Amino acid sequence: xxxxxxxxxxxxxxxxxxxxxxxxxxxxxxxxxxxxxxxxxxxxxxxxxxxxxxxxxxxxxxxxxxxxxxxxxxxxxxxxxxxxxxxxxxxxxxxxxxxxxxxxxxxxxxxxxxxxxxxxxxxxxxxxxxxxxxxxxxxxxxxxxxxxxxxxxxxxxxxxxxxxxxxxxxxxxxxxxxxxxxxxxxxxxxxxxxxxxxxxxxxxxxxxxxxxxxxxxxxxxxxxxxxxxxxxxxxxxxxxxxxxxxxxxxxxxxxxxxxxxxxxxxxxxxxxxxxxxxxxxxxxxxxxxxxxxxxxxxxxxxxxxxxxxxxxxxxxxxxxxxxxxxxxxxxxxxxxxxxxxxxxxxxxxxxxxxxxxxxxxxxxxxxxxxxxxxxxxxxxxxxxxxxxxxxxxxxxxxxxxxxxxxxxxxxxxxxxxxxxxxxxxxxxxxxxxxxxxxxxxxxxxxxxxxxxxxxxxxxxxxxxxxxxxxxxxxxxxxxxxxxxxxxxxxxxxxxxxxxxxxxxxxxxxxxxxxxxxxxxxxxxxxxxxxxxxxxxxxxxxxxxxxxxxxxxxxxxxxxxxxxxxxxxxxxxxxxxxxxxxxxxxxx
Numbered sequence: 295x296x297x298x299x300x301x302x303x304x305x306x307x308x309x310x311x312x313x314x315x316x317x318x319x320x321x322x323x324x325x326x327x328x329x330x331x332x333x334x335x336x337x338x339x340x341x342x343x344x345x346x347x348x349x350x351x352x353x354x355x356x357x358x359x360x361x362x363x364x365x366x367x368x369x370x371x372x373x374x375x376x377x378x379x380x381x382x383x384x385x386x387x388x389x390x391x392x393x394x395x396x397x398x399x400x401x402x403x404x405x406x407x408x409x410x411x412x413x414x415x416x417x418x419x420x421x422x423x424x425x426x427x428x429x430x431x432x433x434x435x436x437x438x439x440x441x442x443x444x445x446x447x448x449x450x451x452x453x454x455x456x457x458x459x460x461x462x463x464x465x466x467x468x469x470x471x472x473x474x475x476x477x478x479x480x481x482x483x484x485x486x487x488x489x490x491x492x493x494x495x496x497x498x499x500x501x502x503x504x505x506x507x508x509x510x511x512x513x514x515x516x517x518x519x520x521x522x523x524x525x526x527x528x529x530x531x532x533x534x535x536x537x538x539x540x541x542x543x544x545x546x547x548x549x550x551x552x553x554x555x556x557x558x559x560x561x562x563x564x565x566x567x568x569x570x571x572x573x574x575x576x577x578x579x580x581x582x583x584x585x586x587x588x589x590x591x592x593x594x595x596x597x598x599x600x601x602x603x604x605x606x607x608x609x610x611x612x613x614x615x616x617x618x619x620x621x622x623x624x625x626x627x628x629x630x631x632x633x634x635x636x637x638x639x640x641x642x643x644x645x646x647x648x649x650x651x652x653x654x655x656x657x658x659x660x661x662x663x664x665x666x667x668x669x670x671x672x673x674x675x676x677x678x679x680x681x682x683x684x685x686x687x688x689x690x691x692x693x694x695x696x697x698x699x700x701x702x703x704x705x706x707x708x709x710x711x712x713x714x715x716x717x718x719x720x721x722x723x724x725x726x727x728x729x730x731x732x733x734x735x736x737x738x739x740x741x742x743x744x745x746x747x748x749x750x751x752x753x754x755x756x757x758x759x760x761x762x763x764x765x766x767x768x769x770x771x772x773x774x775x776x777x778x779x780x781x782x783x784x785x786x787x788x789x790x791x792x793x794x795x796x797x798x799x800x801x802x803x804x805x806x807x808x809x810x811x812x813x814x815x816x817x818x819x820x821x822x823x824x825x826x827x828x829x830x831x832x833x834x835x836x837x838x839x840x841x842x843x844x845x846x847x848x849x850x851x852x853x854x855x856x857x858x859x860x861x862x863x864x865x866x867x868x869x870x871x872x873x874x875x876x877x878x879x880x881x
Contacts, residue, residue: 353430354382359396360874363437365444368424370437374878375400381423381430392419433462435490435871442494451505454495455512458488489521490871493836496525497875506533507542514546520834522546523555523802528840530562537570544576553586554768554802560593561806567597569604578610587620588732591627592772595739598634605638612644621652625659626736629705630743632663632670658698662705681717684710688720697730704737711741713748722754731762735769742776749784752777756790763797770794771803775810782816792824796831804828805837812844819856822848826859830866839872846879 359377361370370379373396381392392415393405405412406419413419431437445453492512495501501509510529516522526546529535535543544563550556560580567573584590594611597603603611611631618624628649635645645667652660684707691703704724711717728734738755741747747755755777763770774794777783783791798804808825811817825845832838842864849857861880867873 352383352385353426354380355430355434355436356380357436358870360439360878361437362440363427363431363444365448367428367431367437367441369420369427370394370402370423372396372400373402374874379436381426383426390422392423438490438494438871439498439874442491443499446495446499451502451508454491455508458491461488489516489518492516492525493521493871493875496528501533503533506535506539510539510542510546514542514549518836519550519552519555520801521836523550523559524805524836524840526559527562530559530566535566537568537573540566540568541570541572541576544573544580548576548580548583552802553584553589554771554800556580556584557589557593558802558806561596564593564597564600567601569607574607574610578614581614582617586768587618587623588735588766588768588772590614591618591620591623592768592775594627595630598631603634603636605636605641608636608638608641609644612641612648616648616651620732621656622659622730622732622736624648624652625656625663626739628663629666629740632666656698658696658702662702681712681714684712685716685720688717688724691724692727697728697733700724700728701730701733701737705740708737708741708744711745711751713745713751715750718751718754721751722758725758726761731766731769734758734762735766735773738773739776742773742780746780749787752780752783752787753790756787756794759794760790760797763794767798767800767803770798771800771807774807778807778810778814781811781814785820788821788824792828795828799831801832801834801837804832805841808841809844812841812848817848819850819854822850822856823859826856826863830863835867835869835872839867839869839876842876843879846876849880 357377357379359374361374361377361379362372363369364371373379373394375396375398378393378395380394383390389407389409391407395403395405397403404415404419406415406422407413408418431441441457442454445457449456492509496509496513506529510526513522513525513529516525526543529543533539540563547556547559547563550559560577563577567577581590581593594615597611615624615627618627628645631645635641649660649663687710688703688707691700694700694703704721707721711721725734725737728737738758741755745751755773759770759773774791777791795804795807808828811821811825814821822845825841829838829841832841842860845860849860851857857880864873864876867876
């Protein structure tokens with residue numbers, strides 16, 4: 295019985311295994327190998343090819359440069375110098391190819407092929423292009439600049455949004471899963487990225503005032519922090535926003551994931567800050583939600599120095615400061631507030647409440663704030679002292695280990711500081727002995743607020759920045775922003791300044807610092823080269839290109855070495871859109 299059943303069992307098992315093998319092969323073929331109407335898209339950007347596969351795009355497309363389309367999207371009417379567009383389509387064994395090239399002057403030439411035979415572009419090639427181009431334009435970013443401009447000018451923001459909302463989704467690779475009795479295949483449909491469309495709308499067009507709130511609300515939905523932040527800052531710098539628009543922009547700013555992006559945007563908001571309930575609420579809600587004390591502290595310090603604040607804003611500001619988790623940063627903001635704070639009884643009550651709530655462990659700092667407040671209310675001003683007394687006073691701190699006590703001595707010395715080698719040596723000997731980066735950076739800010747430093751003192755200050763930059767970029771960035779206000783520096787100190795920047799890797803902090811330098815009247819070829827070199831540290835194309843566009847008007851003659859370095863950096867941009875945006879500002 296056992297012998298006669300064995301062959302039967304073997305046949306059953308073999309049949310079963312065969313069925314499984316068939317199912318496996320079938321599932322693989324169904325998922326990956328069955329013939330489908332697919333084409334490879336090859337987009338050439340800066341001589342780099344990126345491949346994508348889709349079942350929805352029946353063309354091979356290559357292009358480079360800025361492409362200008364006719365209003366009906368049926369003709370290519372211009373390409374930036376030395377750019378090109380190449381379109382291939384194969385259907386039922388027949389191949390058509392069109393190559394349009396712009397010479398150095400932007401004059402277009404057309405090469406049209408049917409199969410392997412070159413054929414006149416007029417009229418057959420032109421007719422073919424008119425038939426296929428609208429579909430290509432919808433499914434790629436070819437000619438996006440001219441297309442967005444035409445739609446916004448003729449159909450307004452609603453027309454622009456209709457175009458964005460009707461962009462075709464792409465169907466990509468199938469995922470296959472199988473079980474004992476069934477095989478399933480899944481098709482993934484992806485919504486196309488709309489970031490480039492919004493960048494084109496905002497960077498390349500003058501927006502109508504009535505559209506600004508809707509534009510800002512759409513920017514709020516952008517996921518990329520760098521793109522969102524750069525667009526919001528562009529709007530702040532290029533439009534005078536009304537209360538409702540500024541409130542909407544603050545709502546968008548609140549969606550940033552990074553404190554540095556929020557801080558960079560809020561420091562620009564400070565220039566347009568208005569004492570209106572919605573603005574005040576959104577502004578301080580953002581501050582309260584930030585986690586880095588030094589970043590939100592420096593936003594508030596800038597606000598106090600930039601605007602004359604109402605009593606309501608002072609009370610709300612002090613409420614935010616009271617929630618700081620860092621007592622040192624809290625004390626630094628209170629000290630900074632003293633020359634500006636309203637003497638209104640209710641405001642001063644909030645000020646004293648924040649001071650009283652500070653930890654008893656910071657009694658030295660609390661005493662310093664109390665004395666400074668008393669001096670301010672008595673309208674007392676400390677005259678500059680003679681040098682030897684100041685040096686003696688500073689040397690009393692040499693044996694003190696407490697960072698708070700050293701900070702107290704240095705902040706008092708800041709009001710008496712003299713640009714003298716002996717004073718500078720004694721002052722920075724005290725500072726170098728501090729091991730609290732937060733205490734040190736606040737002392738440095740206070741020194742810069744009270745004094746215009748000479749070359750030696752600035753050099754010592756930059757060396758202290760170099761010591762804290764690796765562990766405390768937020769504080770270092772705040773000090774560097776104040777140093778920029780004291781430009782010009784000596785050549786050696788410029789080198790030191792950019793060495794500190796070279797240690798930084800926070801994109802938004804770098805972008806803000808370099809933006810401030812570009813806007814300085816002292817900008818010269820030496821600084822431009824340093825800015826270009828520092829820009830290469832930024833690894834986000836939109837922030838990098840925003841700086842380059844800002845720098846373009848300051849470049850020397852087109853054939854200079856500086857311009858050559860600038861163009862070399864432009865070629866390194868990965869985004870074809872950002873590269874073209876920079877290059878067109880050079881023409």
